[in-house]
Amino acid sequence: LRPTHRLLSCPGTVAADVKREEQSSRSVETGSEGRIPKKKFSELQKERREQAQRTVLIHCPNKISEKKFLKYLSQHGPISNHFFYESFGLYAVVEFCQKESVTSLQNITRTPSMDTEAAIPFKSRFFNLKMKNPSSQTSEQSCIQCSNHSPPSSKKLSELLCYAESIDDQLNTLLKEFQLTEEDIKLRYLTCSLIEDIAAAYFLDCTVRPFGSSVNSFGKLGCDLDMFLDLDEIGKLNTNKTSGNFLMEFQVKNVPSERVATQKILSVIGECLDHFGPGCVGVQKILNARCPLVRFSHQASGFQCDLTTNNRIALKSSELLYIYGALDSRVRAMVFSIRCWARAHSLTSSIPGSWITNFSLTMMVIFFLQRRSPPILPTLDYLKTLADAEDKCIIEGHNCTFIRDLNRIKPSGNTETLESLLKEFFEYFGNFAFNKNSINIRQGREQNKPESSPLHIQNPFETSLNISKNVSQSQLQKFVDLARESAWILSQEDKDRPSPSSNQPWGLAALLLPSVVNSVSLAKKKRKKPASERIKNLLESIKSSSPENDTNTNGK
Numbered sequence: 082l083r084p085t086h087r088l089l090s091c092p093g094t095v096a097a098d099v100k101r102e103e104q105s106s107r108s109v110e111t112g113s114e115g116r117i118p119k120k121k122f123s124e125l126q127k128e129r130r131e132q133a134q135r136t137v138l139i140h141c142p143n144k145i146s147e148k149k150f151l152k153y154l155s156q157h158g159p160i161s162n163h164f165f166y167e168s169f170g171l172y173a174v175v176e177f178c179q180k181e182s183v184t185s186l187q188n189i190t191r192t193p194s195m196d197t198e199a200a201i202p203f204k205s206r207f208f209n210l211k212m213k214n215p216s217s218q219t220s221e222q223s224c225i226q227c228s229n230h231s232p233p234s235s236k237k238l239s240e241l242l243c244y245a246e247s248i249d250d251q252l253n254t255l256l257k258e259f260q261l262t263e264e265d266i267k268l269r270y271l272t273c274s275l276i277e278d279i280a281a282a283y284f285l286d287c288t289v290r291p292f293g294s295s296v297n298s299f300g301k302l303g304c305d306l307d308m309f310l311d312l313d314e315i316g317k318l319n320t321n322k323t324s325g326n327f328l329m330e331f332q333v334k335n336v337p338s339e340r341v342a343t344q345k346i347l348s349v350i351g352e353c354l355d356h357f358g359p360g361c362v363g364v365q366k367i368l369n370a371r372c373p374l375v376r377f378s379h380q381a382s383g384f385q386c387d388l389t390t391n392n393r394i395a396l397k398s399s400e401l402l403y404i405y406g407a408l409d410s411r412v413r414a415m416v417f418s419i420r421c422w423a424r425a426h427s428l429t430s431s432i433p434g435s436w437i438t439n440f441s442l443t444m445m446v447i448f449f450l451q452r453r454s455p456p457i458l459p460t461l462d463y464l465k466t467l468a469d470a471e472d473k474c475i476i477e478g479h480n481c482t483f484i485r486d487l488n489r490i491k492p493s494g495n496t497e498t499l500e501s502l503l504k505e506f507f508e509y510f511g512n513f514a515f516n517k518n519s520i521n522i523r524q525g526r527e528q529n530k531p532e533s534s535p536l537h538i539q540n541p542f543e544t545s546l547n548i549s550k551n552v553s554q555s556q557l558q559k560f561v562d563l564a565r566e567s568a569w570i571l572s573q574e575d576k577d578r579p580s581p582s583s584n585q586p587w588g589l590a591a592l593l594l595p596s597v598v599n600s601v602s603l604a605k606k607k608r609k610k611p612a613s614e615r616i617k618n619l620l621e622s623i624k625s626s627s628p629e630n631d632t633n634t635n636g637k
């Protein structure tokens with residue numbers, strides 16, 4: 082199904098903005114982004130946020146006439162954009178041209194009266210549309226097209242990959258199929274904006290911002306929605322406006338530490354979401370974690386949400402990853418493929434534990450791309466040297482400064498294909514001296530490990546921390562084994578690629594399907610003698626890394 086993404090007549094710049102945005106997101110896919118100036122992360126966030134504030138979410142009856150629906154809503158003002166989607170019912174996301182239209186709609190909306198239960202009269206931007214006379218409307222119903230925000234099935238993905246023309250084409254196809262759609266991104270910002278309305282009942286002028294893979298350009302359809310409750314802006318808004326000899330401060334309650342403040346705030350917001358938040362279910366307060374959070378499901382959007390506060394560095398990490406993702410069209414294609422590969426082999430999981438995380442995998446890809454010759458990505462230290470005074474950013478004593486204007490970073494002269502990069506990635510990490518070395522995107526070179534965790538990836542901003550401290554030796558070994566096996570499979574590819582009509586998984590498809598990986602590789606191992614010394618060595622290394630040799634992760 083094609084997404085319904087329609088621009089209705091709208092005054093001003095909104096329609097043009099949407100068009101420009103579409104062009105620039107398309108250009109990322111085609112790799113022609115060099116010619117279009119790219120927006121700063123903060124500019125994009127501001128625009129999306131402002132759009133979301135003019136947007137409402139409506140649960141609709143299944144049989145509805147789209148035309149009548151839009152005509153009815155247009156009484157409150159012009160609509161700049163709308164789409165429908167399905168998630169336990171039919172939902173519409175309607176973006177008005179002006180914020181006042183939302184207030185106008187709220188003013189004619191009533192709180193439902195219940196027979197057996199009682200309603201909490203919280204007036205949000207999430208509505209339920211009822212038909213006054215359903216039978217008279219059904220006859221003229223138009224077929225509503227729904228936007229799809231679920232990832233492709235493994236069968237469909239496998240077909241798409243098998244029919245691709247090259248491994249490069251496969252990586253780009255995977256990216257196109259899994260990346261967040263325009264509608265999905267809008268729904269993510271809208272969900273944050275709806276939660277912000279609830280939090281604002283306590284903290285006037287607070288902001289709820291999405292971060293993590295929803296905004297760093299590495300999000301796969303279906304990924305969680307990380308939210309940051311930003312309370313810092315509140316105080317800052319007014320400090321510039323003060324004049325004269327006096328300074329006004331709010332009377333506040335004091336608590337022993339930032340952590341306690343965070344816990345108290347999240348505890349109350351968690352209660353609020355649980356009791357009053359329309360569509361918020363399964364609220365869990367996880368306040369004793371290293372980074373306290375409230376986890377819940379936003380039923381109407383289908384997003385699993387993690388709400389944190391006092392987590393500004395994570396927002397800065399998202400901005401950094403966004404910059405890396407936008408610098409070269411190969412970056413996102415590589416990260417998506419590695420993330421999918423890891424998921425397919427259960428190297429990553431949605432349950433927290435001793436496995437590697439998507440965040441760590443992204444860092445590994447960035448590091449690998451910094452190590453190419455010539456480098457595909459610059460080091461973080463280099464991005465820091467390009468920064469100007471306005472980019473300066475210190476958070477909790479950590480220097481988080483880097484250039485934020487993407488257009489001032491020179492593109493790489495490296496012309497390697499995705500196929501070659503993928504193969505090299507697996508070889509590089511299949512033979513990385515994890516026992517000795519740490520991965521460090523700030524300097525873009527291997528460094529001695531400062532502590533003994535099996536996998537050490539330096540946190541780019543809090544440089545004394547290891548973002549992969551949780552990873553166990555056996556999980557790391559599994560990663561190494563699979564990387565070696567995948568390198569071997571790819572090195573065989575050149576020789577016996579099946580014809581598309583044979584329907585046999587090849588290239589990336591062969592790497593992604595666990596059952597196929599094993600059978601294809603085993604079949605090939607039986608059938609073929611290694612053709613070169615390099616392959617022979619790879620085979621040796623696979624043998625030597627059997628489970629009994631679990632401690633050997635240095636690849637030597």
Ligand code: GTP
Pocket residue numbers: 292293294295297299300301304305307394395396398399438439440540547548549
């Ligand atoms: P998904 O798996 O698609 O959700 O990727 P993600 O990047 O959103 O990861 P996740 O939801 O686990 O975390 C959200 C964000 O929190 C990340 O993008 C990072 O900015 C930050 N983060 C996650 N794990 C760590 C960590 O171990 N250390 C630090 N400093 N930040 C982390």
Ligand code: MG
Pocket residue numbers: 293294295304305306307
């Ligand atoms: Mg996430």
